[in-house]
Amino acid sequence: MVVSLFAVLASGFALASFTAATLPVRVGRGWRSPGVVRRTVVVVCLLMVGINGAAATALDGPLVSPAILAMDLVVLCGGAVILWSTRLAHRPTCLPRRIVTVSAHPDDLELGCGGAIAKFVDSGHEVHSLVMSGGRNGGGLARPDEAIAGGAFLGLSSLVVLDLPDSRLPEHGFEMISAVEDALRRYNPDLVLTHSAHDRHQDHEAVHRATVRAARGHPAILSFESPSASDEFAPQVFVDIEEYIETKVEAVGRHDSQGSKPYMRPEHVRALAVVRGRQARVRHAEGFEAVRVLDSRIGP
Structure with a gap:
């Protein structure tokens, strides 16, 4: 049941990643700032992978079980989609006008x-x-x-x-x-x-x-x-x-x-x-x- 729950969470994160990447206008401009997006993605990915590992430990299962690996892969792929979507974002200017x-x-x-x-x-x-x-x-x-x-x-x-x-x-x-x-x-x-x-x-x-x-x-x-x-x-x-x-x-x-x-x-x-x-x-x-x-x- 716990594994299923995390599978759902991972899938939801992947869907949110895809939506943010393909329909950015639906996300508020402040939250859509490239720096905010990148930091959020890194934190969420690390958090989800850590939770999956903790769940496997609590269930006395292997940390590298196929199910855990699959969920981690989904999470990381979702994060990669968002990071890719912000690849062209402008870096802050060094000379503000x-x-x-x-x-x-x-x-x-x-x-x-x-x-x-x-x-x-x-x-x-x-x-x-x-x-x-x-x-x-x-x-x-x-x-x-x-x-x-x-x-x-x-x-x-x-x-x-x-x-x-x-x-x-x-x-x-x-x-x-x-x-x-x-x-x-x-x-x-x-x-x-x-x-x-x-x-x-x-x-x-x-x-x-x-x-x-x-x-x-x-x-x-x-x-x-x-x-x-x-x-x-x-x-x-x-x-x-x-x-x-x-x-x-x-x-x-x-x-x-x-x-x-x-x-x-x-x-x-x-x-x-x-x-x-x-x-x-x-x-x-x-x-x-x-x-x-x-x-x-x-x-x-």
């Missing part, structure tokens, strides 16, 4: 650069986000909470959602410039991310103008792509998000109030990443226009 993102609405960050932000955070960079509007006119009172949920999932160091009226941001240029200037003074970022000038949405274009004016002395500004970007949007900088495409899909999905819009659908998010990936010669990517880029601010 500070990044500030400025967007118009609660879901713009996730749609425009959610994959890159998750990748930056997992690599050890510090990301702060400023959202100009709570988006009440475009989705109701739930949108600020959705922004908080999306930001927490991506791992933002801070998130500020202002209460400027969506669809009317061009009328609030002074307030937006002041808000961006405050954020730049507070965080002294190495890189600023915001909307593109090539965008048909008046709020997005207004946020771009306000950010560029507020950051007129900043040496590194990149513009991300929104669903409303015009055909003139021409990215010169790409971030490989092959390992983060499903993370981006889930982050976008945190904005439930916007779920009926076509560009929020997972297949649309993946398709755009494939297009930009083709341009960058990788499978999935996000594209950015360079307002200006000083190499020392984004490179080693």
Whole structure:
């Protein structure tokens, strides 16, 4: 009976290993951190093998019986699957950067650069986000909470959602410039991310103008792509998000109030990443226009 119990436990661990390896989006991002995963796998494997050995001793059986060996093999194979699944994970950077993102609405960050932000955070960079509007006119009172949920999932160091009226941001240029200037003074970022000038949405274009004016002395500004970007949007900088495409899909999905819009659908998010990936010669990517880029601010 004891052997059967441990066989069930070993099998369950193997199944969990396979699930974590093939469906990582179902595991919380904090628990999915490569370092946490690896340490957990090693501890669980050692624990399970030790328990199997202790069970064999308690039953006065040989420590190397076929049943014990089979269970240990299942446990170790399950652990190997998880370790293999994290083999491409990024090592923490030796030179952490500070990044500030400025967007118009609660879901713009996730749609425009959610994959890159998750990748930056997992690599050890510090990301702060400023959202100009709570988006009440475009989705109701739930949108600020959705922004908080999306930001927490991506791992933002801070998130500020202002209460400027969506669809009317061009009328609030002074307030937006002041808000961006405050954020730049507070965080002294190495890189600023915001909307593109090539965008048909008046709020997005207004946020771009306000950010560029507020950051007129900043040496590194990149513009991300929104669903409303015009055909003139021409990215010169790409971030490989092959390992983060499903993370981006889930982050976008945190904005439930916007779920009926076509560009929020997972297949649309993946398709755009494939297009930009083709341009960058990788499978999935996000594209950015360079307002200006000083190499020392984004490179080693």
